[in-house]
Each structure stands twice: as structure tokens, then as C-alpha cells.
Amino acid sequence: MRDGKVVKKDSVIENQITTEVMKIVNAVINKWHYYIFEDYDDLLQHGMMNCYKNYVKFTPGKGSAFNFFTKIARISLLNYTTRKKKHRQSTDINEHHYLEASLQQNKEFFFDNLEDILFKLIDENYVGNIRTKYIRIASLMLDYLRKTKKFIGKSDMYSWFRSYGIKNSEVREFIKSINAYNEDIFGILKD
Helix, strand or coil: CECCECCCCCHHHHHHHHHHHHHHHHHHHHHCCHHHCCCHHHHHHHHHHHHHHCHHHCCHHHCCHHHHHHHHHHHHHHHHHHHHHHHHHCCCHHHCCCHHHHHCCCHHHHHHHHHHHHHHHHHHHCCHHHHHHHHHHHHHHHHHHHHHCCCCCHHHHHHHHHCCCCCHHHHHHHHHHHHHHHHHHHHHHHC
16 A cells, blocks of 8 residues: 555565566665675565565655665665674684583473573562563563574674563663673573
8 A cells, every 4th residue: 555545565676676676776786886795695685575575665755766775775674784794703702612512401300490590680679650661571581582592693693672562672681681690590500
């Protein structure tokens, strides 16, 4: 629906638009050398996906299609490469210490202990709305860790929280606040 009118899908025109937009996305990738940072096919797919979402939003009276799709492709690829940069700069997962191997305990036991400690800390140190919010964040974080059982990355975890309506800033606030109790939390690793 666009401006209160039903828009019918025309596959032939959509294919023509997609072909032309693909030329624009290719030009953006090459002009600003995004291919240096990430795989070319991933960049093309990401740029095309964001342009495709905006096909019906294009309004001829506000400018040319070239400018409209170029801006969408540039912004989306810039955000994509910036997000991926954080992962490129982190160490390889194989270099991380594997907790289960050194502690000789299963993951469920570890997560149960972590859950007990987190909820105890929250109950003892926070009240009211903050306590309620922190319990929800801790529950979702533990659920995320139990389901993945490995390090995935902050962006994946943040998108997990966003799917439940929790903002990234709230998660960062929780992590910053709970960092004061690192000795209590990581004490389970020494036992």
C-alpha cells in the first residue's frame, strides 16, 4: 500500500529495477572500495537487500532513483562494514580459553551456577524497576548463552535482546553495572 492506494506487484518491472539497482550497488562497492573489507558477494547481497526493501518508498518528485538507491546502498554498506570491523579486530574463537575442558564440569552446571549468582546479586543490590529490568536482561542473557553455548559476538547478542524489545543501551547499562561484581561472578571458575 502506498499513499492509501494498493500497489500491484509487476514481476517484469521488478526484475528490470533489480537489474538497474544491482549496477548502482556494484558501482558503490567499487567506487568506495568496500570490497577491501568484506567478501564482494556478501556486500552485494547486503546492499541489494536494503535497496529492495525501499523499492516502494521511492518518490520520483523527491529526486532521481540513482541518488535514492546510491544513498541507501552507501549507508547500508558503511554500517555493514563498520559492524563487521568489530569482529575482524577480535581474536579468533580458537584462541579463547575453553571453559568446559579446563573445569571438567558440564555447561548446564556452569550456567545454573551463573544464574544463581546473577539473580542473587541483582536481588541483593537493586530495587524497584531497575531490579525488574535487570532480572529480565539476565534471564534473556542466560537463555541466549544456553542456546548458543559458545561465543557468537556482541552484535548477535544485541539483536537477540532487540527481538525481545530491550534496547542496546539497557544491555550496556546492565553489563556496566554488574561489572562491579566480577569477583563474585567469576568466583565460580576458581571452585
